[in-house]
Amino acid sequence: xxxxxxxxxxxxxxxxxxxxxxxxxxxxxxxxxxxxxxxxxxxxxxxxxxxxxxxxxxxxxxxxxxxxxxxxxxxxxxxxxxxxxxxxxxxxxxxxxxxxxxxxxxxxxxxxxxxxxxxxxxxxxxxxxxxxxxxxxxxxxxxxxxxxxxxxxxxxxxxxxxxxxxxxxxxxxxxxxxxxxxxxxxxxxxxxxxxxxxxxxxxxxxxxxxxxxxxxxxxxxxxxxxxxxxxxxxxxxxxxxxxxxxxxxxxxxxxxxxxxxxxxxxxxxxxxxxxxxxxxxxxxxxxxxxxxxxxxxxxxxxxxx
Amino acid sequence: xxxxxxxxxxxxxxxxxxxxxxxxxxxxxxxxxxxxxxxxxxxxxxxxxxxxxxxxxxxxxxxxxxxxxxxxxxxxxxxxxxxxxxxxxxxxxxxxxxxxxxxxxxxxxxxxxxxxxxxxxxxxxxxxxxxxxxxxxxxxxxxxxxxxxxxxxxxxxxxxxxxxxxxxxxxxxxxxxxxxxxxxxxxxxxxxxxxxxxxxxxxxxxxxxxxxxxxxxxxxxxxxxxxxxxxxxxxxxxxxxxxxxxxxxxxxxxxxxxxxxxxxxxxxxxxxxxxxxxxxxxxxxxxxxxxxxxxxxxxxxxxxx
Amino acid sequence: xxxxxxxxxxxxxxxxxxxxxxxxxxxxxxxxxxxxxxxxxxxxxxxxxxxxxxxxxxxxxxxxxxxxxxxxxxxxxxxxxxxxxxxxxxxxxxxxxxxxxxxxxxxxxxxxxxxxxxxxxxxxxxxxxxxxxxxxxxxxxxxxxxxxxxxxxxxxxxxxxxxxxxxxxxxxxxxxxxxxxxxxxxxxxxxxxxxxxxxxxxxxxxxxxxxxxxxxxxxxxxxxxxxxxxxxxxxxxxxxxxxxxxxxxxxxxxxxxxxxxxxxxxxxxxxxxxxxxxxxxxxxxxxxxxxxxxxxxxxxxxxxx
Ligand SMILES: [Mn+2]
Ligand SMILES: [Mn+2]
Ligand SMILES: [Mn+2]
Numbered sequence: 001x002x003x004x005x006x007x008x009x010x011x012x013x014x015x016x017x018x019x020x021x022x023x024x025x026x027x028x029x030x031x032x033x034x035x036x037x038x039x040x041x042x043x044x045x046x047x048x049x050x051x052x053x054x055x056x057x058x059x060x061x062x063x064x065x066x067x068x069x070x071x072x073x074x075x076x077x078x079x080x081x082x083x084x085x086x087x088x089x090x091x092x093x094x095x096x097x098x099x100x101x102x103x104x105x106x107x108x109x110x111x112x113x114x115x116x117x118x119x120x121x122x123x124x125x126x127x128x129x130x131x132x133x134x135x136x137x138x139x140x141x142x143x144x145x146x147x148x149x150x151x152x153x154x155x156x157x158x159x160x161x162x163x164x165x166x167x168x169x170x171x172x173x174x175x176x177x178x179x180x181x182x183x184x185x186x187x188x189x190x191x192x193x194x195x196x197x198x199x200x201x202x203x204x205x206x207x208x209x210x211x212x213x214x215x216x217x218x219x220x221x222x223x224x225x226x227x228x229x230x231x232x233x234x235x236x237x238x239x240x241x242x243x244x245x246x247x248x249x250x251x252x253x254x255x256x257x258x259x260x261x262x263x264x265x266x267x268x269x270x271x272x273x274x275x276x277x278x279x280x281x282x283x284x285x286x287x288x289x290x291x292x293x294x295x296x297x298x299x300x301x302x303x304x305x
Numbered sequence: 306x307x308x309x310x311x312x313x314x315x316x317x318x319x320x321x322x323x324x325x326x327x328x329x330x331x332x333x334x335x336x337x338x339x340x341x342x343x344x345x346x347x348x349x350x351x352x353x354x355x356x357x358x359x360x361x362x363x364x365x366x367x368x369x370x371x372x373x374x375x376x377x378x379x380x381x382x383x384x385x386x387x388x389x390x391x392x393x394x395x396x397x398x399x400x401x402x403x404x405x406x407x408x409x410x411x412x413x414x415x416x417x418x419x420x421x422x423x424x425x426x427x428x429x430x431x432x433x434x435x436x437x438x439x440x441x442x443x444x445x446x447x448x449x450x451x452x453x454x455x456x457x458x459x460x461x462x463x464x465x466x467x468x469x470x471x472x473x474x475x476x477x478x479x480x481x482x483x484x485x486x487x488x489x490x491x492x493x494x495x496x497x498x499x500x501x502x503x504x505x506x507x508x509x510x511x512x513x514x515x516x517x518x519x520x521x522x523x524x525x526x527x528x529x530x531x532x533x534x535x536x537x538x539x540x541x542x543x544x545x546x547x548x549x550x551x552x553x554x555x556x557x558x559x560x561x562x563x564x565x566x567x568x569x570x571x572x573x574x575x576x577x578x579x580x581x582x583x584x585x586x587x588x589x590x591x592x593x594x595x596x597x598x599x600x601x602x603x604x605x606x607x608x609x610x
Numbered sequence: 611x612x613x614x615x616x617x618x619x620x621x622x623x624x625x626x627x628x629x630x631x632x633x634x635x636x637x638x639x640x641x642x643x644x645x646x647x648x649x650x651x652x653x654x655x656x657x658x659x660x661x662x663x664x665x666x667x668x669x670x671x672x673x674x675x676x677x678x679x680x681x682x683x684x685x686x687x688x689x690x691x692x693x694x695x696x697x698x699x700x701x702x703x704x705x706x707x708x709x710x711x712x713x714x715x716x717x718x719x720x721x722x723x724x725x726x727x728x729x730x731x732x733x734x735x736x737x738x739x740x741x742x743x744x745x746x747x748x749x750x751x752x753x754x755x756x757x758x759x760x761x762x763x764x765x766x767x768x769x770x771x772x773x774x775x776x777x778x779x780x781x782x783x784x785x786x787x788x789x790x791x792x793x794x795x796x797x798x799x800x801x802x803x804x805x806x807x808x809x810x811x812x813x814x815x816x817x818x819x820x821x822x823x824x825x826x827x828x829x830x831x832x833x834x835x836x837x838x839x840x841x842x843x844x845x846x847x848x849x850x851x852x853x854x855x856x857x858x859x860x861x862x863x864x865x866x867x868x869x870x871x872x873x874x875x876x877x878x879x880x881x882x883x884x885x886x887x888x889x890x891x892x893x894x895x896x897x898x899x900x901x902x903x904x905x906x907x908x909x910x911x912x913x914x915x
Binding site for chain 1 (some may be wrong): 307308310311312373397399400401402403415419423430442443444445446447448449451452453522568
């Protein structure tokens with residue numbers, strides 16, 4: 001590999017990694033595509049600060065003018081936040097094309113895991129992961145995040161997967177691929193805006209130390225692949241499971257009535273569920289990311305001990 | 306990798322491997338979860354003896370107090386057999402958690418393959434492998450054994466897969482993943498209690514030498530992954546295919562009538578098929594494992610030449 | 611790996627690789643199974659010449675008497691062409707068995723990628739790739755070519771996939787696995803006999819240099835796996851999309867009426883679509899392969915710069 005030809009690790013991040021200090025990776029699709037400007041930029045900076053407050057170093061990941069960036073400065077974060085949807089959304093498949101064309105790219109969960117692993121970062125905090133879409137039995141619409149979790153050695157701290165996905169099928173897919181799902185202080189699979197779902201997790205672990213110790217065992221044994229660490233949204237920001245299920249049912253019915261299917265389905269459902277559950281979901285989204293950043297920093301710190 | 310930090314290879318097994326002598330791996334879920342006490346312990350010891358009788362060294366695999374064990378002594382086998390269902394069933398996903406918590410674990414086909422490969426053992430004998438479950442088109446319920454076969458360099462000698470699975474879909478899945486299915490002295494895919502099924506195998510090979518020679522070519526070429534070596538149950542212990550199909554049909558109908566679906570389905574079907582086909586299936590199960598152990602030892606011996 | 615024990619690289623090919631000169635791999639199933647004798651042999655030689663005309667070295671790949679051959683001479687090509695269907699069709703799964711039995715084998719897309727990668731060849735030109743079969747939601751019939759594309763570092767230049775496959779599901783499967791689909795001078799996914807389909811590609815690139823530069827970035831970054839480079843059939847040989855869709859509809863209806871399903875389905879559909887669209891499809895097939903060979907040579911040349 002001639003990585004250095006393509007990869008820039010921010011000096012602060014490189015120094016932390018060299019000194020075995022805690023580093024937490026952060027994705028950039030959440031900045032460009034996940035939230036409106038300027039809340040996206042403010043949030044990205046707050047999330048970095050939350051990681052620093054725990055004594056760890058944040059490394060926001062993106063592609064800037066074809067360079068793989070592990071660690072962005074404020075100007076770069078602002079650039080991605082202002083460009084928004086105009087920035088290419090980059091998954092595994094897309095990386096070489098955005099690099100070769102010297103373009104900007106916002107990294108998804110899959111691509112962020114890849115760049116984190118290239119830099120040697122073991123813990124990555126985000127909002128939610130992709131999964132198996134409802135109806136994937138017919139459409140085969142399954143996020144590339146799941147294959148990345150099967151192969152790349154990074155722990156992804158998240159609030160679960162959004163319940164417009166099929167959480168049961170997502171669990172089965174991860175089981176077949178040998179990817180563990182940890183519940184942090186919970187026995188139930190969190191579903192992003194809700195703290196609980198009808199699905200279980202594989203292992204409930206109640207401290208960052210326990211999680212770090214399982215990660216160490218996994219990778220020391222050469223058991224390649226990621227771990228999903230699910231962290232329920234803080235109680236005061238959580239929605240009631242019935243509220244969200246009802247909104248999803250309504251949105252699904254509307255999609256069927258309006259003949260919305262295939263590729264158009266997911267953005268429609270996400271937008272309708274957001275509208276139907278009231279305007280406060282952005283606040284919840286921000287709070288769960290901050291919550292995951294803090295836990296990620298604690299796990300990273302424990303992993304370095 | 307810092308394997309030695311986690312892995313104990315029994316001295317006899319380590320010596321055999323160092324001297325290029327035949328070693329056959331054995332799983333432990335069959336001991337703890339597959340048979341009632343004390344038949345499970347007696348069988349585990351008989352299977353080890355059957356391997357010794359062929360001039361090879363047995364290595365029963367499990368996790369004991371968080372240590373990966375390749376090769377168990379009689380006391381350890383008895384411990385797992387007595388503990389039974391109380392011992393955690395460990396697949397790829399579970400290994401780091403059981404290790405980190407310093408617990409006991411009985412290894413499934415997938416986890417046994419992993420530990421065998423860590424130790425350098427190339428041949429593993431068991432009863433049957435996991436596969437694609439009936440109805441997986443809807444449920445995505447596919448055993449992690451199949452992904453392990455896609456990636457880990459171990460030949461698994463078995464009597465096929467139980468016919469409560471969907472054998473046709475299992476064949477397709479293995480084909481997509483590039484995993485060969487060998488029939489030992491048979492053109493038809495054995496289905497555990499029956500010598501034949503309506504499904505074919507990829508290659509009929511009639512001697513352990515032919516099998517060993519294909520394994521050598523596969524791994525010398527860097528073609529990673531396992532091989533399924535199917536060995537029909539000895540004739541005198543076999544059930545008639547009609548008998549077992551009928552029992553499965555009945556069990557499936559009962560499951561539907563009683564509303565048993567999802568996770569609860571497989572244990573229900575296994576138990577009902579066992580009852581419906583009479584009480585002698587445990588004897589058949591033991592005999593097919595012994596039969597596979599003998600063939601495994603012969604393949605391992607030929608592989609070492 | 612003890613590759614040299616099994617692998618013969620033709621001296622001309624080995625010299626070109628050692629001197630960083632352009633080499634293009636070619637498959638052999640297209641010779642033995644894809645066209646009638648003697649057109650198959652004539653075409654194979656013409657395709658090699660088309661690659662030479664672009665200044666690159668062709669390497670037709672097959673297994674001869676158990677030896678992996680990268681680069682065949684005319685006598686060997688003629689041998690495969692005359693033997694036709696009598697030669698074993700070899701995918702990943704089959705390689706070790708054909709090698710161990712010292713038999714001949716014609717390599718599919720998957721197996722050709724594997725042997726090309728063993729030899730260090732980065733570009734492979736063929737007609738079409740395998741994919742997800744229509745009805746795979748029920749049958750799980752998915753070509754092993756797709757898993758090979760997920761893992762093996764070779765760019766496959768092709769005219770897309772035949773539209774008797776489910777192109778939409780094939781696109782989804784590749785997306786999940788992180789495999790990019792490039793359109794050469796096209797925005798639409800070519801479908802073998804037609805220049806367009808209703809499906810999109812991931813990246814339109816208009817020069818061999820752009821494609822080579824993305825391939826370099828991909829593999830320099832350690833992003834393992836292949837790239838599908840789709841190259842529309844030359845206009846004068848293309849069929850109208852409606853013509854081929856109609857023929858497929860008719861063939862699918864006939865298959866249902868005649869109760870043809872499962873394994874028998876694909877050969878039946880291929881044959882009927884060929885008959886229904888008139889006898890000139892062989893000419894089209896030859897022309898698209900030549901077209902892909904030329905593009906492959908140009909990409910390989912640019913990759914070596
Ligand atoms: Mn998708
Ligand atoms: Mn399962
Ligand atoms: Mn197939």
